[in-house]
Amino acid sequence: MSLKSSTPEAIQSLVHRITQAANNLATVNGSLQFESESARRELVAAAEQLLLAVRSPEENIFSIAQxxxxxxxxxxxxxxxxxxxxxxxxxxxxxxxxxxxxxxxxxxxxxxxxxxxxxxxxxxxxxxxxxxxxxxxxxxSSANRALLTLMYDYNGRAIIALPEFLQARKWQDAGSYRDCSFMLGSHTALPMWEYRDKDERCRETFDLGMESEIVAALSVGKAIGSFPFGRELVPIPSVTDNNKQHGLQEELTIVDLGGGHGQALQDIRADHPELLAARFVLMDVEAVILDAITAGLPAWMETVAGSFFEPLPAPIRGAQVYYLRRCLHNWDDAACGILLRNVAAAMDAVQSRLLITDMVIDNTNAVKEMAWEDLNMMTIGGIERTERHWRCLLGDCGFRIHKIWRQTPTEHATIDARLK
Missing domain, CATH: 1.10.10.10 (Winged helix-like DNA-binding domain superfamily/Winged helix DNA-binding domain)
Incomplete structure (x- = not known):
């Protein structure tokens, strides 16, 4: 029996979409280039949908299973x-x-x-x-090979173990950082980040893999998101004596919480020279801060050792900007609740804002890259959140979303949140 197309009625319209998208190609210096990234993505999406439409349902499901x-x-x-x-x-x-x-x-x-x-x-x-x-x-590229090795040897084993892990929990919850399918797949009692720190091969593979151009190629826009730091963070007027009594910061202070080796702060300062007079503070746990100092930090960057799961240290309380870049997706809602409430307690109700650069999944018809990444994060106890989920989580922790800065559905967004 011959296999029939999954959706034959869609084939002609998809071919038309592909033709229209291909019209956005232009010759630049002798080579074909797309007029924009969105035009290229439209052609990719139409081509993938055409393949699904032409294949039979059986072929499509078997292709996934392979x-x-x-x-x-x-x-x-x-x-x-x-x-x-x-x-x-x-x-x-x-x-x-x-x-x-x-x-x-x-x-x-x-x-x-x-x-x-x-x-x-x-x-x-x-x-x-x-x-x-x-x-x-x-x-x-050795970095590319390391990333793919990391995805297969560690993420892959965790993904394969996910059905068994969830079934054992009777499909009632996704686990947590200290009880996740990564631990089952890797046959370890350690959660992901602690395993990485103790296993030299995993640590080396991870660190090299994070240098891969594949990571950058799959992320539309800058790693720090689309937030216009220079335009939005206008100079702060001199504080009043009353503010000084409460320990508020007089100059513009940007605190990167859990910022690793400070790359995000360096990118922000380099991209926005109008902020050169601002105070840039990197906060992370002591071991990471010491590594960052050893690796070399610019003289203008301050460091503060601390955990965002504990009350924030006095030197960074009352800052204008608290920045969390690709941190919250590592943790479930309970852990994020602790973290966010600690940040809220350190903020000034008038002048402070919280910036979160992370994925914001569409509430409906999520793009596959984000849906897949959410399952990857599930294996280590984390989660990629929809816009609705972000609003609920932040609302429960005393925040309101002022604005979400995002250009495309697959790009890291930046959420600008203020205290209620």
Missing amino acids: QPAQNAALRCAIALGVPDALPANGDSCSLDDLSRTLKAEKTLLSRILRACVATSTLSEPSELCYAHNAVSRTLL
């Missing part, structure tokens, strides 16, 4: 060292030569390479000869 095997082939190629063994200039290399170079049995190696070719991860110019293509060349 993805673990595709990921395994990619991980095997990385572990074998295939990317570095192939000529970087695109010349082909025979199976015999690859087998000798990689010290891998030929039949076994050919099966792995065949699976990579089938998903366009490698090219096969002729029988039993292999070469780099545009996709596989991304694997020449």
Whole structure:
């Protein structure tokens, strides 16, 4: 019996969308480029929907189910060292030569390479000869290889363990930081971040993977989000004697809570020279602050050691801006509640604001990248939140959302929250 298209009535309209989106291509310096990122994403979305429409329902569901095997082939190629063994200039290399170079049995190696070719991860110019293509060349970067290794060895095991983990909980809750599917998948009693700190291989893979250009390529806009720091954070007038008595900050003070090695503050200051006179403060736990100082921090950046799960230290109370970049998605609502209430207690009701750069998932028809990322965060006890969820969480902790700064559905948004 022949397989029928999933939605044949949609095929013609999708072909029209693809044609229209392709019209947004322009020739720049001899190469085709899209007029905008949104135009490129429209073509990608239409092409993916066309593939789903043309395939039968059975083909679509089977394609989804096959993805673990595709990921395994990619991980095997990385572990074998295939990317570095192939000529970087695109010349082909025979199976015999690859087998000798990689010290891998030929039949076994050919099966792995065949699976990579089938998903366009490698090219096969002729029988039993292999070469780099545009996709596989991304694997020449050690940071890219580390990111994909991290995703398979740690995130992947946690994702595979997720159904078993949730079923054991009778589907009543998603777990927490100290009780999550990562621990089940990695056979450890340690949650993700503590495991990373104690396991040298995991730590090295994680740190190198976070330098990958893949992370940047998948994030539209800047890592600090689309918030216009320079335009919004106008100079603060001199404080009154009454404010001074309450320990409020006279100059514009931006505190990055849980800011790691201070990269976000450096990006903000570099992108907004009108804020050069502001006071920039990096707060994180003592071990991270010491690492940041050892690695080298600019003289203009102050540091404060502390945990945002405890009352904020006196030197940063009453600041104009408290910044949380990609922190809250690591924690469930209970943990975030503690954190947010600590921030609220340190804020001034008039001049302070809380900026949160994180994902804000659409309330309906969420884009797949965000839905998948939410499941990834679920494995370590975290969550990517919808706009409705953010409003409820912040409202319960004494905040109101003043504005959400976002340009596209897949971009990290910045929530500007004030005390109620």
